[in-house]
Amino acid sequence: MIVYVTLGGIVGTLARYFVQGWLQVRPGIGAFPVGTLVINICGSLIIGFVMRLATGSTLISPETRGALTVGFCGAFTTMSSFSYETIALLTDGEYWRAGVYAGGTVICCLLATVAGIGLASRML
């Protein structure tokens, strides 16, 4: 299991590095942490989908489940970056943007997980 989780983590870390890096430098993005927001939402969608599909069927083995959830999603998403970026916005006096970012992250990620679960449920 540890090998699977490790491999998933390596892929997730690299995916975050490149996706976040690519998104954040798009024109018009500026200093708002869109990259972190998007990867956290995507990771939430994926984990909801995988967990529902895995626990509702035997299509995904426990090892693959571990690689995709604990490994990949665990490395792909980031709470530490989210925390740091929110505090950075607050420290700079950008209270509105900090509120939108924090609230938006929580709400959108929860909705994304629900959507992932719903998508997998339709397939079962």
Next chain:
Amino acid sequence: MHHRFKGERTLMRIFIGESDKYHGKPLYQALVEKLRESGFAGATVLRGVAGFGASSTLHTDKVLRMSLDLPMIVEVVETEEAIERILPTLDEMIGGGLVTLERARVIMYRPADVRPSQRELHRIEGLEAEDEE
């Protein structure tokens, strides 16, 4: 044949982990295949959403890290003799787990495609006409 399966039988429940393996194959799958190969009347695999066993480690689908080895239960109903015969094989296949035996009374064992002429024999016990000897 199926209607003669009615009566006093033994229910065997095998509690194992989802991650348990037998020669590289999921153990629950290996058990079902072995039971089928041994001519058992049937077997059903159920996944538990939470549980703990001899190691007292809680497994639950509510916490990601603890959802990687959820409980699996293989249920089999057969004659006591058939179950006794396969116990040594199960003992070899199962690493850690729990196996229980209970008395069960089979009141119906019927294939989905039973012929209309045979349907009366396959009715739930107590509802059928007398068996033809």
